Amino acid sequence: MKTDPTVNKVISLAGYQNEHEFSDAARDAIYHAIFSRRDVRGQFLPDPVPQEVLARVLTAAHFAPSVGYMQPWSFLLVREAETKARIHAAFQQANQEAAEKFEGERQAIYKELKLEGIREAPINLLITCDRDRAGPVVIGRTHIKAMDLYSSVCAVQNLWLAARSEGLGVGWVSIFHQQALRDILSLPPRIIPVAYLCLGYVSHFKEKPELESAGWRQRLPLADLVYDGQWEKPVEEELRQVLSEHQARAQEKRRF
Numbered sequence: 085m086k087t088d089p090t091v092n093k094v095i096s097l098a099g100y101q102n103e104h105e106f107s108d109a110a111r112d113a114i115y116h117a118i119f120s121r122r123d124v125r126g127q128f129l130p131d132p133v134p135q136e137v138l139a140r141v142l143t144a145a146h147f148a149p150s151v152g153y154m155q156p157w158s159f160l161l162v163r164e165a166e167t168k169a170r171i172h173a174a175f176q177q178a179n180q181e182a183a184e185k186f187e188g189e190r191q192a193i194y195k196e197l198k199l200e201g202i203r204e205a206p207i208n209l210l211i212t213c214d215r216d217r218a219g220p221v222v223i224g225r226t227h228i229k230a231m232d233l234y235s236s237v238c239a240v241q242n243l244w245l246a247a248r249s250e251g252l253g254v255g256w257v258s259i260f261h262q263q264a265l266r267d268i269l270s271l272p273p274r275i276i277p278v279a280y281l282c283l284g285y286v287s288h289f290k291e292k293p294e295l296e297s298a299g300w301r302q303r304l305p306l307a308d309l310v311y312d313g314q315w316e317k318p319v320e321e322e323l324r325q326v327l328s329e330h331q332a333r334a335q336e337k338r339r340f
């Protein structure tokens with residue numbers, strides 16, 4: 085393989101665009117994980133998750149980017165049935181309150197949705213953010229304090245994708261009063277409960293987001309969300325078409 089410095093491209097029969105890109109198979113695997121990842125609520129199997137597998141997905145989470153390399157996350161494993169039952173009761177209370185926010189047919193659909201797998205998933209995992217992990221001044225967080233929270237969310241996404249590649253489902257449950265999680269899991273005040281996740285092997289991964297299948301909400305057209313230099317100024321038609329085509333390919337699980 086050779087690099088043509090004038091165009092900064094690798095010239096090779098293998099069809100690589102540049103010397104840093106993954107092989108086709110590796111790249112396909114990354115996109116496959118992204119497009120086939122699902123929020124899992126109702127398909128958990130009781131099969132135990134081997135420690136090796138759990139260690140791999142937690143390591144993936146720990147290698148997420150973080151503001152000022154703060155690594156504000158911790159990973160609180162919840163595996164005892166009794167603690168899960170308390171968490172589930174907290175969910176049920178909050179979920180009842182949430183259902184009341186919708187009216188008529190919308191409320192009926194809401195009540196039909198299964199929005200957690202707390203008791204069925206063998207592992208529940210709380211990913212947190214320690215707002216004091218790296219002292220009062222953190223590179224990149226001086227003006228926007230929420231950057232540490234965003235960093236913990238990056239860890240969540242790493243774990244979610246790694247889990248998909250392991251055949252493990254992940255479901256995010258956020259229908260809680262934060263104080264309930266704090267009380268049940270003894271979190272000190274500086275610790276923010278960022279993501280309560282249900283984790284385990286699954287009978288199957290659904291093709292589409294469950295909220296899409298339930299008619300709650302559809303995936304938005306990407307081309308309408310990409311702007312050109314100014315808020316809501318559309319990009320050129322050619323790029324809009326390429327974006328639409330890629331969204332269709334992703335939805336139909338065709339190769340990129």
Ligand SMILES: Cc1cc2c(cc1C)N(C[C@H](O)[C@H](O)[C@H](O)COP(=O)(O)O)c1[nH]c(=O)[nH]c(=O)c1N2
Binds near residue numbers: 123124255294
């Ligand atoms: C911050 C956050 C919080 C929640 C979620 C996600 C995220 C990112 N999601 C999952 C959400 O409904 C799901 O991601 C979308 O419906 C899209 O589906 P897929 O994840 O693509 O399957 C989610 N799902 C659920 O059943 N109960 C919940 O409380 C939550 N909470």
